[in-house]
Amino acid sequence: MRSILEIALISTILLLMIYVCYKQKIEPGTHQKHIPANLMIIYSGTIVAIIIATFITTQLEEIEINGDIGQVGDFVGGLLNPIFSFMALIVLLRTTKIQIQEIQKSSEALLQQKEVTEREKFENTFFKLIDRFEDFCTQYTRAVINDDGTTRAVFIRGQIKEISQLIQPQEPTKEQVKKIKKEIDKLFHKSLDNNISFMRRGFLALYFIDDSKLKPNEKEFYARYFFDSFAKNERYIFIMFAYAIGTRSKALTRKYGIGENIKPALYISEHIEKYFTTKKILPPKK
Numbered sequence: 069m070r071s072i073l074e075i076a077l078i079s080t081i082l083l084l085m086i087y088v089c090y091k092q093k094i095e096p097g098t099h100q101k102h103i104p105a106n107l108m109i110i111y112s113g114t115i116v117a118i119i120i121a122t123f124i125t126t127q128l129e130e131i132e133i134n135g136d137i138g139q140v141g142d143f144v145g146g147l148l149n150p151i152f153s154f155m156a157l158i159v160l161l162r163t164t165k166i167q168i169q170e171i172q173k174s175s176e177a178l179l180q181q182k183e184v185t186e187r188e189k190f191e192n193t194f195f196k197l198i199d200r201f202e203d204f205c206t207q208y209t210r211a212v213i214n215d216d217g218t219t220r221a222v223f224i225r226g227q228i229k230e231i232s233q234l235i236q237p238q239e240p241t242k243e244q245v246k247k248i249k250k251e252i253d254k255l256f257h258k259s260l261d262n263n264i265s266f267m268r269r270g271f272l273a274l275y276f277i278d279d280s281k282l283k284p285n286e287k288e289f290y291a292r293y294f295f296d297s298f299a300k301n302e303r304y305i306f307i308m309f310a311y312a313i314g315t316r317s318k319a320l321t322r323k324y325g326i327g328e329n330i331k332p333a334l335y336i337s338e339h340i341e342k343y344f345t346t347k348k349i350l351p352p353k354k
Contacts, residue, residue: 190280194290197273198297204269208262209302221301225334227255228308232336241339248336252312267309267317270294274320291324304330307344322346 209221231251235244256263277290295303307327310317321327327344335341 186281190282194273194276197269197276198294201269201273202297204265205299205302208266209305210299219301221299221305224255224305225301228252228305228336229334231255235337244337244339248340249312252308256309256312263309267306267313270306271310271317271320274324278320278323288324291326295324295326303327304334308336308340311340311343 209219209224211220212218213220213223231248234247234251239247273294274291277287277294280287282290298306303326307321307330310321322344330344332341332345335344
């Protein structure tokens with residue numbers, strides 16, 4: 069009978085230990101609930117009660133309290149010390165788990181704060197670039213140059229459109245492109261300083277978006293915001309000058325779809341219309 073009770077005691081304690089270890093298992097990336105303190109007290113009390121019951125059942129009749137009090141202490145202490153040590157270990161593991169989770173939460177909060185700060189810095193610079201671009205457009209492309217109220221943007225658009233009259237439909241596409249770029253380049257140099265300032269301010273904003281660490285859909289959003297800052301005819305002038313003056317400038321205007329809403333009739337040739345109305349995703353930078 070005594071052996072059966074001892075085996076039952078050891079088995080019960082082991083099962084409780086296994087259950088506690090299972091509940092305290094820490095899995096990366098998860099936030100499991102802790103064992104409540106009152107449940108820990110119940111575990112400890114249950115184990116102590118089992119030990120006392122076993123002691124009373126198996127040892128009390130064989131021990132004379134007056135002469136064998138040391139044996140009682142050895143028996144109880146020998147059983148309780150490992151159990152309480154194990155409980156202390158469980159408490160330590162629980163405390164460590166709480167600390168790890170708090171560190172993870174702090175790291176996540178710091179990362180979110182860093183992202184917010186970087187986004188604020190980006191937007192501050194971005195909106196300053198937009199303001200500079202619009203200020204220059206007010207002085208240059210939006211300025212009235214004739215008594216009839218014609219703005220410079222309308223005048224430049226008309227000059228670009230006239231280039232289409234120099235293009236022969238039967239000419240090879242390559243020859244048409246060369247002629248168009250040559251004529252646009254001539255027009256660009258008629259007011260070189262102002263046109264350079266217009267394009268540089270515009271592409272500073274576009275390069276800033278493209279070179280940022282934003283996600284593709286976020287870049288698309290800010291690019292659309294930038295395009296909305298163009299007044300009538302300015303977008304058309306911008307993409308036609310970009311087509312003639314630089315490879316990356318031309319590619320970025322296509323990538324972000326700046327020419328999608330321009331009327332097909334305004335394009336000098338069908339080739340240019342297809343180029344700007346079909347997006348091309350640029351390869352990632354190395």
